[in-house]
Amino acid sequence: MLEINSKSFILSLSFEDYTTGQGGTDKLIREHQRVLNAGEISLLHIFPIHKDYIEKAVGYSIWGVLIDGNFKGYFSTNQVIRILSQLSFQYSFKGIILHHFQWSNIDEIDRILNISTSSIICYLHDFMTICPNGGLIKNDQEFCGSEFPNKQKCKSCVHHSNKNIDISIRIRELFKKYFNRIKFIAPSEVCRDIWLETFSEYKNAIYIVPHQVFKGQYKDNYSYIENDNIRVAFVGYQKELKGWSEWVDSCNLLKENRNYQLFQFGKSQQILDGVQRVEVDFHKKETSMVQRLREFKIDCAVLWSKVPETYSFTYFEAMSANCFILTNENSGNIANMVRYYNNGYVASYDEKLANILGDTKHLSQMINSFRTKGSFGPLELEENNEIVDIINRLHPSIVEVHGEDNIREKIISQILLAMYRLRKH
Structure with missing residues (x-):
């Protein structure tokens, strides 16, 4: 049984271990953990193991799990759901933050969202909820406009595939299914405006929350310069x-x-x-x-x-x-x-x-x-701690799941954890 160090917790999901990742999404989640922990809220984070051969071998998705930045192991979707269920009876389960869908199985995300009535917050770090592979960047070179991927628009793009179109449709269906539970956060007006060109039905469910706030003034490096330096x-x-x-x-x-x-x-x-x-x-x-x-x-x-x-x-x-x-x-x-x-x-x-x-x-x-x-x-x-206020306004939810863990899933999780520890050493 996993334990947390606070009276309440949230679940977050992204495409990798944010404690080792170098991107802006990872940086934001690290800061989220810091301000949430300061507000006595724990962060239970999951990320997909995106090796196709693993999912094909075991037949289901495997997730890495961290609690407040500490790696806890690899678990199946069934096990993640049971962890949420067990924790929600001991601690206040505040809600779910979706940071990124890349490398995740949308159906497995749906299963996790479906087992509670908790509020869902989707952060818009980029435009990959519109175009899951290219993120509206044609051939990794130029912005291709805020339109969902389709054969006509994308035929000359390296990211064009039926799979990309299918995942885009599945994301739209996911948002529609949880229309009454989901809110969106954009870090800027630009992000909001471009995203709403395709998801206009959520214009009353999207908020702008900049990632950072300013403290004080830096008055150095402000001298007059000469042409030659x-x-x-x-x-x-x-x-x-x-x-x-x-x-x-x-x-x-x-x-x-x-x-x-x-x-x-x-x-x-x-x-x-x-x-x-x-x-x-x-x-x-x-x-x-x-x-x-x-x-x-x-x-x-x-x-x-x-x-x-x-x-x-x-x-x-x-x-x-x-x-x-x-x-x-x-x-x-x-x-x-x-x-x-x-x-x-x-x-x-x-x-x-x-x-x-x-x-x-x-x-x-x-x-x-x-x-x-x-x-x-x-x-x-400084990290904008408005996320703490948003989380505290959410109504807690309980995840009710019955039955025992699958023995095979337990064994596979233990094997993957052993492999992880070997790599660390």
């Missing part, structure tokens, strides 16, 4: 979607230009001549993105995403170091926030990053104009 950094993943090829082109043009010092913040697969790499680890405050950007006194952060970002942690991290932001009109919430806070430049569709960076005089003028306004970034970015 601009510190420019590409911030984030080396991905085509993030504008990496445009950055490479710019660096090739600027590497002999002594007016610039060029940096790349984040994990590096490709090493560029004349560009200083700065490693970042957001698990540690002293090497987090914010601290690194401040440490190196970056004047200008390049956030050249070519698809609509639903939030963008990197934007707010760069903002917290008082960086001037260079982005383009396709970057979603990045472009929206730059316009709102007036702390950067939003390029039009046909403008090239290399040309903007190549005009040293104009760039330095824009940075200095931004800094004369005295609009400082936040001293600290």
Whole structure:
């Protein structure tokens, strides 16, 4: 029997172990755990083991289970349901948060949702509830518009398949089945507006809850700069979607230009001549993105995403170091926030990053104009603990399940747990 350390708990689901994952979804769930635990609410988290050969071999889905970030083992859907049932009779079961469906069997999720009357919250981290494989990104290169996947629209996309269309339909059916129980949370207006273009029936069931709130003002890295000393950094993943090829082109043009010092913040697969790499680890405050950007006194952060970002942690991290932001009109919430806070430049569709960076005089003028306004970034970015208030407003539910665990499922779970422990050692 699993135990929790609080009087109440919620169930959350995503595509991986959030304690080891590196993405924005993992980061948010880690912060959720922290603020929920501080509010005396435990987090029971499940994620699918997405190895096809395992599901084919055992005949059902296997889930990794964590309680407050501590790994507890692998369990079948039946076992997860029994765990929920047992815990709900001892502790207050507040509700369910769906973070991501990737690699999960929708029918198995349905089984878990169906065994209680608890409220359901679906977080919209991206657009994969619309297009489960590509997330509305055609050929991993460009935004393809907020329309459900279909043969006509998707015929030239690498993500097109009957399976992708089928999963999209199953997600829609799942939402429809739990229409009276489900609410949606978007981290920005951009995310909400694009998502509602396909799921308009939920316009009264969706709320905007930014991932973070601002504390104080950071007043350093705000001095007037000269033309011959601009510190420019590409911030984030080396991905085509993030504008990496445009950055490479710019660096090739600027590497002999002594007016610039060029940096790349984040994990590096490709090493560029004349560009200083700065490693970042957001698990540690002293090497987090914010601290690194401040440490190196970056004047200008390049956030050249070519698809609509639903939030963008990197934007707010760069903002917290008082960086001037260079982005383009396709970057979603990045472009929206730059316009709102007036702390950067939003390029039009046909403008090239290399040309903007190549005009040293104009760039330095824009940075200095931004800094004369005295609009400082936040001293600290803290997780928005509004999720605690939302959870506390939910009505507790009990999961009633009878019968004994399947012996075969117990044995398989124990074997998988033993394999996990061997890998850890």
